Amino acid sequence: MLLIHCPYCEEERPELEFRHAGEAHIARPTDMAAMSDEDFEKFFFIRSNPKGVIYERWRHVHGCARFFNAVRDTVTDKFVMTYKAGEPQPKKLPGAGK
Ligand SMILES: [Zn+2]
Numbered sequence: 506m507l508l509i510h511c512p513y514c515e516e517e518r519p520e521l522e523f524r525h526a527g528e529a530h531i532a533r534p535t536d537m538a539a540m541s542d543e544d545f546e547k548f549f550f551i552r553s554n555p556k557g558v559i560y561e562r563w564r565h566v567h568g569c570a571r572f573f574n575a576v577r578d579t580v581t582d583k584f585v586m587t588y589k590a591g592e593p594q595p596k597k598l599p600g601a602g603k
Pocket residue numbers: 511512513514515565568569570571
């Protein structure tokens with residue numbers, strides 16, 4: 506069973522308690538009505554979808570119900586770390602580099 510650490514509940518809980526909520530750290534436009542169709546398409550539909558480390562939003566829907574961010578490796582499906590919403594995107598990851 507995949508366990509995910511909720512940074513608010515401060516414990517690992519089963520994956521079934523969580524819902525994926527898209528890529529993290531996407532800059533939301535301040536004036537969506539003024540955007541060109543191409544810029545809106547880029548904001549709304551285009552995601553990085555990398556092979557490897559990705560930053561994602563998750564929600565602990567069957568727990569505290571709060572949104573948080575996670576760093577996950579799309580190749581291994583392992584969660585590298587989770588952190589609270591609003592915290593800066595970690596540049597140095599646990600276990601990465603020496
Ligand atoms: Zn929680």
